[in-house]
Amino acid sequence: MEGVGTFIKDAWRLARPYFASSDERWSARFLLAVIIALNLMSVGLSVLFNFWRADFYNALQGKDWDAFISLILFYRVTDKGLTFGFTVLAFAHILVAIYEVYLQQWLEIRWRRWLTARFLDEWLDGRAYYQIGLTQNPKAPGNDNPDQRIAEDIRDFCDSSLTLTLGLLSRIVSLFSFLTILWGLSGAIELLGVSIPGYLFWVALIYAAFGTVFTHLIGRPLSVLNFRKQRVEADFRYALVRFRENSEGIALYRGEEVEKAALLGRFSAVAMNWRAIMQRMKLLNLMTVGYSQAAAIFPIVIIAPRYFAGAVQLGQMFQTVDAFGRVESALSWVINVYRSLAEWRAVVERLATFERSVIAVRTSAAAGFARETSPDGTLRLTDLTLKLPDGTKLLDGAALELAPNHSVVVTGRSGSGKSTLFRALAGIWPFGNGGIQMPANAFFLPQRPYIPLGSLRHVIAYPHPIANYSQGDFIAALEDAGIGRLSDQLDIEENWPQRLSGGEQQRVALARALLAKPDWIFLDEATASLDPAAEAALYDILKTRLPNATLISIAHRPSVAALHDRHIELRRDSAGSGLLAATVPAA
Numbered sequence: 001m002e003g004v005g006t007f008i009k010d011a012w013r014l015a016r017p018y019f020a021s022s023d024e025r026w027s028a029r030f031l032l033a034v035i036i037a038l039n040l041m042s043v044g045l046s047v048l049f050n051f052w053r054a055d056f057y058n059a060l061q062g063k064d065w066d067a068f069i070s071l072i073l074f075y076r077v078t079d080k081g082l083t084f085g086f087t088v089l090a091f092a093h094i095l096v097a098i099y100e101v102y103l104q105q106w107l108e109i110r111w112r113r114w115l116t117a118r119f120l121d122e123w124l125d126g127r128a129y130y131q132i133g134l135t136q137n138p139k140a141p142g143n144d145n146p147d148q149r150i151a152e153d154i155r156d157f158c159d160s161s162l163t164l165t166l167g168l169l170s171r172i173v174s175l176f177s178f179l180t181i182l183w184g185l186s187g188a189i190e191l192l193g194v195s196i197p198g199y200l201f202w203v204a205l206i207y208a209a210f211g212t213v214f215t216h217l218i219g220r221p222l223s224v225l226n227f228r229k230q231r232v233e234a235d236f237r238y239a240l241v242r243f244r245e246n247s248e249g250i251a252l253y254r255g256e257e258v259e260k261a262a263l264l265g266r267f268s269a270v271a272m273n274w275r276a277i278m279q280r281m282k283l284l285n286l287m288t289v290g291y292s293q294a295a296a297i298f299p300i301v302i303i304a305p306r307y308f309a310g311a312v313q314l315g316q317m318f319q320t321v322d323a324f325g326r327v328e329s330a331l332s333w334v335i336n337v338y339r340s341l342a343e344w345r346a347v348v349e350r351l352a353t354f355e356r357s358v359i360a361v362r363t364s365a366a367a368g369f370a371r372e373t374s375p376d377g378t379l380r381l382t383d384l385t386l387k388l389p390d391g392t393k394l395l396d397g398a399a400l401e402l403a404p405n406h407s408v409v410v411t412g413r414s415g416s417g418k419s420t421l422f423r424a425l426a427g428i429w430p431f432g433n434g435g436i437q438m439p440a441n442a443f444f445l446p447q448r449p450y451i452p453l454g455s456l457r458h459v460i461a462y463p464h465p466i467a468n469y470s471q472g473d474f475i476a477a478l479e480d481a482g483i484g485r486l487s488d489q490l491d492i493e494e495n496w497p498q499r500l501s502g503g504e505q506q507r508v509a510l511a512r513a514l515l516a517k518p519d520w521i522f523l524d525e526a527t528a529s530l531d532p533a534a535e536a537a538l539y540d541i542l543k544t545r546l547p548n549a550t551l552i553s554i555a556h557r558p559s560v561a562a563l564h565d566r567h568i569e570l571r572r573d574s575a576g577s578g579l580l581a582a583t584v585p586a587a
Contacts, residue, residue: 007345010352015161017118018111031107038100039166043173045093048084050181050322055083058315104162112158119150122355126362127428134389134430145234149354153230153347160344168333175330182323200324203302208331211291215335219284222342225277230350232269239266245497281339288335295332299324361430368430374437377404377519379425379552384434386420394420395432398580400568404439404519407543407551409561412570418554421570422524439550443518445526449509451497457490460511469515480541481511482534502529510538514545521546523553532559539563 019028052071055078059067070076074085123129123146132146182201196202243250243259250259299321307317329336374380379402386395394417402408412418423429425436426444452462460477461469475487483504500508506529513521521542527535536559542551555561568580 007348011161011344011348014115014157014348014351014355018114022114024110024114028107028110031103031110035100035103035107035162035166036169038096038103039170040173041096042093042100043170043177045089045096046174046326047177047181048089049093050178050319050326052083052086052089053322054315054319056086056315057318058313061314104166108158108162111162112154115154115158116150119154119351119355122358123150128358128361130428131430132357132361144231145238146354148230148234148237149350153350153354156343156347157351160340160347164337164340164344167337171330171333174326178323178326178330182320182327200299200302200320201327204299204324204328205331207295207298208328208335211287211332211335215284215287215291215338218287219280219338219342221280222277222284222339223345225273225280226343226346227349228273229270229277230346232266232273236263236266236270239263247498284338288338291332291335295325295328299328368433369424369427370433370435371427372435372437374439377439378402378437379439379520380435380437382435382437384424384436385432386417386424386429387431388420389431395570395579398434400580402550402552404550405548406566407553407564408566408568409553409555409564410568410570411555411561416570416572418570419524422522422554425522439520441519442522443513443516443520444522445509445513445524447525447528449505449526451500451505451508453493455491455493456486456496459496460490460508461515462512464516473515477511477514480514480545481507482538483507483511503534506530507538510542513542517546518549520550520552523551525554525556527560532557535560536563 019025019032022028055067055076056071058064059071067076070085071083072086074088076083076085129146179201182204183197239262243263250256300317302324303312303317303320306312307314312320334341369384379400381398381400384395384398384400385393386398387393410418410421420429422444424432425438425442427438450462451459457466457474460474471490474490475484478484478487496508497505506526509526527538530538535557539551539560542549551564553560553564561567571579
């Protein structure tokens with residue numbers, strides 16, 4: 001966990017851009033200004049209530065019926081000035097309280113929307129979302145559960161930042177507003193022959209100081225515990241999501257007991273951390289609840305001697321008690337919100353470490369390959385070296401040139417680097433160096449297609465907008481891919497990853513390629529779930545419908561190799577270095 005100085009800098013760095021440089025900065029500042037004004041009005045109403053309380057209880061003590069009714073209804077004029085009635089003050093307070101909360105919630109959701117978009121931009125830029133799992137330690141702070149950080153931590157950051165900041169502002173204004181009242185009402189006290197003016201203020205200050213110190217000593221570990229809580233909760237939820245997504249495989253393996261044990265093991269981390277929070281909160285509550293209870297009676301005990309001596313009236317006594325409570329509450333702000341502060345600090349550190357991890361992975365990725373768009377549509381590799389994250393070389397100084405309008409199959413033993421080569425060509429593999437010239441219009445089909453949420457029409461058009469294609473385009477693509485029976489379900493939203501078999505999912509991916517009509521198509525065993533006859537038929541469809549497209553395939557089956565014009569093999573020489581064998585006619 002970071003120090004307090006770093007925490008404050010991180011919080012400021014996260015909060016400042018929205019109000020200082022975003023497109024919404026002027027409307028955000030206006031909303032914040034209105035909320036602050038309402039906050040100050042609320043404090044002002046508290047001051048008016050304080051003076052109303054003095055006159056009201058004096059009216060009760062003096063059995064003054066007219067004053068009692070006036071102070072309940074609208075207003076009363078005395079030699080001290082105008083005092084608004086309870087009805088007026090209560091109506092104003094209700095109005096201010098309602099709109100303060102409403103506008104704060106409005107600003108919060110606007111801020112959260114902007115901050116979410118910003119974090120998504122940073123996470124997606126340069127495919128950091130993919131590379132962060134390759135280049136960073138998954139257990140290091142900042143790398144785990146990015147979904148939870150974007151969905152929950154940003155929400156909690158916006159909420160806590162506004163609530164705590166406005167709460168602190170309110171307490172500061174309350175402190176100075178009621179300090180004058182308390183100072184004037186408390187009088188002086190003789191202590192060891194020394195007259196101490198405004199003694200109730202000094203009592204409140206000393207009382208709050210001791211409470212703050214002890215609260216911090218007891219609650220300091222909560223920041224670390226809350227940081228860990230966010231992590232283990234997210235780990236447990238992620239495990240449940242993976243169970244749901246892979247339910248068929250688990251059911252076929254009959255792995256329920258193993259999965260149950262794994263889920264309970266992750267939940268045990270949640271429970272252990274929760275018990276640690278419980279123990280710490282028990283001590284903290286012992287301190288804060290005891291402190292609050294003592295604070296309720298403490299000012300009455302202190303002011304009672306002056307009341308019984310006739311130095312103050314009942315109204316002034318309750319006014320003094322209220323003023324003391326306001327000053328003590330302002331000075332005890334840290335005590336009252338300590339748990340919220342600890343949770344806010346944990347949220348700030350999770351967002352800050354996540355942002356630093358994303359920046360670090362983008363910086364490291366930029367230092368790898370020299371990529372550029374091919375000026376003539378030819379794929380060129382120059383002095384290309386591919387490595388694994390541990391530094392093992394898969395290729396060393398490879399060179400390759402592939403002209404368009406060919407079909408090429410890439411083969412090699414498992415682990416030789418075929419898929420890694422495709423990842424480097426796609427620009428998502430950061431380990432290695434060398435020059436890569438890629439054609440502009442390339443389309444990659446992995447062995448396991450990605451099936452997004454949404455309608456089947458959206459699934460097939462992905463990642464392009466649905467509006468790019470006509471109804472006839474969709475139907476033709478489905479028919480060519482061999483799944484024409486789904487044509488009447490294009491606008492149905494289902495859990496398509498579970499609805500479609502592995503082979504059908506690969507056919508959906510091929511339908512995407514037929515819709516997109518790229519110049520180059522890279523297939524990483526993209527037909528491995530199909531039988532040889534279906535593979536041959538689909539390759540024939542691709543060549544027929546996209547006659548000018550270049551097909552580059554990774555394959556193990558000889559039947560697939562036979563469908564291509566040329567053949568490249570990844571081998572290792574006698575020294576163990578990886579190399580690209582000379583291009584030969586496909587078998």
